[in-house]
Structure formats: C-alpha cells, structure tokens
Amino acid sequence: MVRLVLSNHEITDSNSGNMISTCEVSRNLIRKKEEKNLLLSAVLMAGLNYEAEYGDSHDILKALSNEGVEFLLTCEGKVPLSECNGKIICLFFSANWCRPCRGFIPHLVELYDTLRKRGVSLEIVFVSFDREEDGFNEHLKSMPWLAVPFDVNLQRRLIDRYRVDRIPSFIPLCSDDDITVEDLIGCIEDYGANAFPFTRKRHEELKAIDKRKREEAKLEELLAQEGCNFLTSGDDIKVHVSELTDKTIGLYFCAYWSPPCRSFTIQLTDVYNNLNAAKNGHCFEIVLISTDRDLKEFNVNISSMPWLAIPYEDRTRHDLCRIFDIKGIPSLVLFGPDGRVISENGKFMVSSYGADAYPFTESRIGDLEAALRNQGETLPQQVKDIKHEHVLKLDMAKAYVCDSCKKQGKFWAFSCDVCDYDLHPSCVEKLHKD
Ligand SMILES: [Zn+2]
Ligand SMILES: [Zn+2]
Numbered sequence: 001m002v003r004l005v006l007s008n009h010e011i012t013d014s015n016s017g018n019m020i021s022t023c024e025v026s027r028n029l030i031r032k033k034e035e036k037n038l039l040l041s042a043v044l045m046a047g048l049n050y051e052a053e054y055g056d057s058h059d060i061l062k063a064l065s066n067e068g069v070e071f072l073l074t075c076e077g078k079v080p081l082s083e084c085n086g087k088i089i090c091l092f093f094s095a096n097w098c099r100p101c102r103g104f105i106p107h108l109v110e111l112y113d114t115l116r117k118r119g120v121s122l123e124i125v126f127v128s129f130d131r132e133e134d135g136f137n138e139h140l141k142s143m144p145w146l147a148v149p150f151d152v153n154l155q156r157r158l159i160d161r162y163r164v165d166r167i168p169s170f171i172p173l174c175s176d177d178d179i180t181v182e183d184l185i186g187c188i189e190d191y192g193a194n195a196f197p198f199t200r201k202r203h204e205e206l207k208a209i210d211k212r213k214r215e216e217a218k219l220e221e222l223l224a225q226e227g228c229n230f231l232t233s234g235d236d237i238k239v240h241v242s243e244l245t246d247k248t249i250g251l252y253f254c255a256y257w258s259p260p261c262r263s264f265t266i267q268l269t270d271v272y273n274n275l276n277a278a279k280n281g282h283c284f285e286i287v288l289i290s291t292d293r294d295l296k297e298f299n300v301n302i303s304s305m306p307w308l309a310i311p312y313e314d315r316t317r318h319d320l321c322r323i324f325d326i327k328g329i330p331s332l333v334l335f336g337p338d339g340r341v342i343s344e345n346g347k348f349m350v351s352s353y354g355a356d357a358y359p360f361t362e363s364r365i366g367d368l369e370a371a372l373r374n375q376g377e378t379l380p381q382q383v384k385d386i387k388h389e390h391v392l393k394l395d396m397a398k399a400y401v402c403d404s405c406k407k408q409g410k411f412w413a414f415s416c417d418v419c420d421y422d423l424h425p426s427c428v429e430k431l432h433k434d
Pocket of ligand 1: 402403404405407426427
C-alpha cells in the first residue's frame, strides 16, 4: 500500500521515493476511494502552508502544481507550467466584466511586448475574477500572456493569498527585497515598460526624470522619443521634429469630444493664422497632443486644424501629458524659438489677448496688462449715455457684445446694473447737461 509523507507541498511516494504532485496523488487516490480522506488532509495542509511557499516566482509554480494545475492557458491552447521556469512571474488579477480592467489591458500588452523585445525574461499569469467561464475565455482573448485555467475555487484561494482587494491588480513576484510601487497600475499606465522592475526606487527615478524634463528639457528632446521623431498633419504630411527650430511653438493638449476644446481651437486658429500671415513669416507653430479616445476621433480633430500633431500611436502624447501634469483640457504649453518653455499658461494668454500676446513672454503680458490699467485710469467710473436710461458703470468683462455697434468687446466696458446693457468705451455718447 502507498504511504504518503508530507513535506511542505511535496508528497513522497514512499514506494518509489519519487516526489509527486498533489495532483498526481489525487488522480491515483481517487481511483482508490478508500484513501480519499488522506488526500483531503494533504490538500488542506498544502493550503495552510501557502504563506511559506509563495516567496518568489518559483514557489508560485510549485504552489500551482500542488493545487493540481498541470498547465497554463493561452488563447491558443495549453502551455506546460515549466514554460515559466527561470522567468520573472507577475500575477495579473482581472475580470472581463470590469471596465477599468479592460481599459488597463492595452497598457499591459504594450509593457509585455516591449519588455520581451528588450530581452527581459518576464511572464504574466492572469488570475480571473470572472464567475463565468465564457467571460474568462473572452477576457483571455485580449491577452498575449498565460492564464491559470478557469476554476472559481482556486481563483478564490489565490485572491485570498495575495490579499487582492481590487481589480485590476498586478503583482510582480520578485525575489529581491525592493518594495513594489503602491499604485502599480497607475505607475504602469503612466510609464509603460519603463516602470520595470516596478519598485518604489524605480518610480522615484522616473518622477525625477519627468521633473528635470519639465524644468530643463528643450522641445526637441521632449518630442523625439525612441523611433518616433515625426509629426504629422491633417493632410498626412510628415515633418521631422528638428524642423521646428527658430519658431515659437505651442503644445496644444486637446480632444475633439470636449466642447471647451472645440471653442478654444477656433480662437487658437485665428491667432495662428494671424501671426503666420504677418510679415515675420511662419513664426508660430502648434503641435496637437491629442487626448482623443480613439484614432477615428483623432483624425476628425486634426483634420479641422491647420497645424501639426504627434501621431496618435506615438506614446510621446501620453508622456507629455504626464510631464506637464495636464489635469484639464484645453491646455497650451508655449516654447520659445530657443526650444525652452516660456509658459504653461498659454490658454490664458491666447484667450485673453489673442495674437497681441505674441511672443507670449512674461514681459509682453506685463506690458499688455499695464496698458489695460492705464486705459482704465483714463476712463470715468460711470457715464450717462444718450441711448440708455440708466447710469452705466465702468466694468471689466472677459467678453461682451456692445449694444450700440453690436460688435464683440473685451476688458473695459460701460455696463448697466439694472439691465443687460453694455457699451464699448468708444461707443459711449455722453449726455451733456448744458
Ligand atoms: Zn461698440
Ligand atoms: Zn439699464
């Protein structure tokens, strides 16, 4: 009769002296129903021993094998567990029904492909949060890596063991002592393959690189990333980033789905055409950094613009949003002809002063503001106009329509407190009390 000796997860067949997995044991034993109780206690003990077993990449393989898992899956079929031998294994907990999971997978696919191309021996093993096998299979189709076969009970044990309390969750089983980044999902979304090896130290390094780039990097360095040195335009002309020298450049963060972006695009187009038609030639260029949701939207967006764009598939778009900490769109970051940042507040400059803001330097904006103040000082605090029955007060408005000439106005206005009535200072006809 077979006698089983438990040693951690391994069970020795004392007849042959060979180590056999619990799975093999189970197959043998189910045939010998009289030994069923012994099997149960073996599995139970293996379960209790998880803590000690999961230290690094290799122990997960041992543990899976002890769980009766003989192979992992890809969307094409079975792969032996030994496929993972010697690789850095990362567990990926995810579910097909979860929108953030589905949104995260393209980031992870990019990371996986890039790291493997770089020769990093990395393997991702998907553990499903799906309750239905159909969902699991559907989800697996979007993944180029491996998966633990669908088994709700096993999934639950792995989820408990790794204390996974949210999805998506990405857990690298590194054997070194470096501590993993707290928000690893966010870090991978931000930095892609550069997040590897997923440690806090690496995250700090990446943030420091971003800080330096934001403060010191020249435009060309920001735009030209490995293999992506070209900008595109609505009519599909390719322009090398080095051709942007000696101009004032605006990086325009914008998406077609956003109404404020669409209205700012109109203002910016005016300024663009205005400045480039002037006698100083083509002095102002814009580069669209699209935050459109897909390529189709991007194409619609750029086709309405007379300037350049970073190609939609270029990761630089994403990097620039992160480096300049873009929290809202539209946003315009301006660079001088020397390639250095002039202002991250280009949207305010353009919407306030239009083409007059050129060359968008602090001193230019200071001059414009001073001129406005001076103009205000020459105007009376209130006037009585022959066209209107109430007293009109001096006011500062971002935009208004003059009720006399019906043209747009900006900044100084004479406005009525009682009704909606505004006049350009130049459109006031004073009532003379003679
Ligand atoms: Zn007017
Ligand atoms: Zn009035």
